[in-house]
Amino acid sequence: MLKGNLTCAIVNQLLTFFVEDNMDKRYRDMVSTHLRNCPMCMERYTVVKKLYNEAERKRKLIKKQEMMQEEISEYLDGEMSEKDIVHFEQKLSTTPQYEEALIATMKLKRLLNNSFYKVKYNLSTDLTDGTIEKLKNSAGFFMKFKNLFSHLFQR
Ligand SMILES: [Zn+2]
Numbered sequence: 001m002l003k004g005n006l007t008c009a010i011v012n013q014l015l016t017f018f019v020e021d022n023m024d025k026r027y028r029d030m031v032s033t034h035l036r037n038c039p040m041c042m043e044r045y046t047v048v049k050k051l052y053n054e055a056e057r058k059r060k061l062i063k064k065q066e067m068m069q070e071e072i073s074e075y076l077d078g079e080m081s082e083k084d085i086v087h088f089e090q091k092l093s094t095t096p097q098y099e100e101a102l103i104a105t106m107k108l109k110r111l112l113n114n115s116f117y118k119v120k121y122n123l124s125t126d127l128t129d130g131t132i133e134k135l136k137n138s139a140g141f142f143m144k145f146k147n148l149f150s151h152l153f154q155r
Contacts, residue, residue, distance in 0.1 A: 006034045011041045019045070019052045068098060072105050 006014075011034050017023045018031045035042050074080045075088050092098050 006030050008034075008038060008041055011035070011038070012044065015041075015045060015048050016052075019049050065101075068101055069105070072098075072102050075102075076105060076109065 011031055014023065014027065014031055018028065021028075023031070035045055071080075071084075071088055075085065080088065088098075092102060
């Protein structure tokens with residue numbers, strides 16, 4: 001159907017650009033006119049718009065969580081300025097998600113520390129031939145893949 005000087009097929013192709021508001025005003029108006037007059041395209045638009053909004057909402061949520069995790073790491077690792085610490089601690093007391101994420105991160109850090117010290121402790125108390133053999137083996141393993149990991153040591 002030709003409405004607003006556009007066929008349904010063309011409107012269909014332009015729909016994502018329209019939803020993203022990534023379109024010339026002239027075309028935008030043409031699509032708008034078509035949508036107002038074509039129930040079928042309007043229905044399709046409603047579905048696409050809903051999916052787009054949902055994806056946007058998720059994207060923003062993930063972005064927010066990433067930023068929060070970054071802040072928490074800076075805070076725990078002592079890499080935060082005094083001014084940001086005040087801000088951060090304010091957020092901690094007003095936003096439950098921050099508090100939950102902070103506690104989860106601290107638990108994880110504690111677990112990692114524990115297993116690190118445990119391995120270190122086991123090695124120092126159990127320097128048997130077996131342990132030394134294991135160390136040699138892992139060193140051999142490492143040497144084999146040295147080139148693969150070399151980028152990690154270029155600082
Ligand atoms: Zn149409």
